[in-house]
Amino acid sequence: MLPAERRTKVADLVRSAGVVSTEALASELDVSSETIRRDLLVLEEQGVLQKVHGGATIAGSSVAVSEPPFDVRSEEELQRKQRIASLAAGLIPSGSLAFIDVGTxxxxxxxxxxxxxxxxxxxxSLRVAVELSDRPGLDVLVTGGRLRKGELALSGMLATATLAEMHFDVALLGSGGLHSEAGLTDYYYDEAQARRAIIAxxxxxxxxxxxxxFEKIAQYRVAGLADxxxxxxxxxxxxxxxxxxxxSGAQIISSS
Structure with missing residues (x-):
């Protein structure tokens, strides 16, 4: 494949997914990661896309590379989050196997x-586990994995292995951003992978x-809106x- 043809395919993949990792592009096009990095540099110079840590996103997108600490976020937009929480809590039926994500x-x-x-x-989330630890009707299971301090979130190979053994009736998942083109994105690579596995x-x-x-893009793609x-x-x-x-067929459950 000629470089120009390959770069056209790279641009198409980025536009389609919103955010794509270098490794995913290399695998899709059967070339080295270094070749993709060079392609991304050329395409960024041409204004076709925007490089981010570990990959690329849509040109002109405002990509957020980090989020405030948990304690700060827990005080932000509290009324908004409480309205969402009230609706979300009603989605878990009695007798179900449910997943509750990390995050405020x-x-x-x-x-x-x-x-x-x-x-x-x-x-x-160790915070979620502690919160639910004294509920008499709940059996609480915690994934293993590496601890992200502050958030008290577990992720990595052990967490992924635990999740691979389960099929959930319902999952309540956090978000770094939700974008009309990029879909659901997150700030942490391991947690993005875990969310993808949970959705599946x-x-x-x-x-x-x-x-x-809304219309915010974090660094790592989790899923499309139809997923x-x-x-x-x-x-x-x-x-x-x-x-x-x-x-995409996604249901919108709103408090307003």
Missing amino acids: TALLAAKALPHALAATIVTA RSARSYILCDGTK FTGVVVDEAPDEPLAKALQQ
């Missing part, structure tokens, strides 16, 4: 679960996302995100 909104959703609920809850193993999967994350069941939001998103969600 997911923790609030765990707190909002009905005290009479009888279910098995799997989580990669869930009968129903819902993304918890307040309005500050999950729906989104739980504090307010209905504006165009083009609302249209993209509707076209």
Whole structure:
């Protein structure tokens, strides 16, 4: 394949996915990662795309490379997150095997679960596990993995191996950003991989996302809009995100 032809394919893949890793591009096109890095440099100089850590995204996108610490985020947009949490907590039926993600909104959703609920809850968040530890009707399972300090989140090979053995009735997942083209993205590579695995193993999967994350792109792609069941939001998103969600078949559950 000629370099020009390969770069056209790279550009098409980035436009299609929104965010793509260097490794994924190299695998798709059967070339080395170094070749892809050179292609990305050329395409960025041409204004076709934008390089980010570990890959590339749509040209002109505002890519967020980090998020504030947990304690800071827990105080931000609290009313928005509480409205989302209240809706999300009602999505876990009695007798189900459910996954609750890491993050501030997911923790609030765990707190909002009905005290009479009888279910098995799997989580990669030590904060969620502690919150639910004294609920008499809940069997709480915690994935293994490397601990991300501050967030008290577990990820990596052990977490992925644990998740591979399960099929969830429902999953409540956090978000770094939700974009009409890039889809669901996250700030941490291992956690993005884990979320992707959870979506694939869930009968129903819902993304918890307040309005500050609409049309925002974090560094690592998790899934397209058609890959999950729906989104739980504090307010209905504006165009083009609302249209993209509707076209993908994703349910929009809103408090407004």
